[in-house]
Amino acid sequence: MVCAFFAHTTQKKIMKNKSEIILYQTPDSNVSIDVVVENENIWLTQAQIAILFDVKVPAISKHLRNIYQSGELEENSTFSILENMGNEGKQRYQTKYYSLDAILSVGYRVNSKNATQFRIWANKILKDYILKGYAINDKLKIQQYDELKQTIKLSFMA
DSSP states (O other): OOOOOSTTOOOOOOOSSEEEEEEEEETTEEEEEEEEEETTEEEEOHHHHHHHHTSOHHHHHHHHHHHHHHTSSOHHHHEEEEEEEOGGGOOEEEEEEEEHHHHHHHHTTOOSHHHHHHHHHHHHHHHHHHHHSOOOOHHHHHHHHHHHHHHHHHHHHO
């Protein structure tokens, strides 16, 4: 996986450029967001960040504006305008996407249950990397183990 993203995470395969990944799942909610993975970074729109943290888009806009005005992040290095396909692939439009750095910064400013879970997760992952040098996605590890068992089983049958 490109990124073990949030507490109680369920993840699906990420492909090179764009795919679906379940970023955040708690016992009482399930959010699925199409993520752009490009240049070894994760990119979300303001609307996707709002869904992730369970707030309205104006709250995300306000936090991003404050992050850039305060100099916490440089706007030019944390957003990208990417081209998307619209209705049945006939219409093209440009959308502003924000990098993982911006998503993290917003996540520490938003006041919601999902944002709190995000902060708990982010601190745990950071602590794992600092203390162990790595973090493990246990659900992915179990899935890979099950796939390996199935592969071995099939090779013995052949």
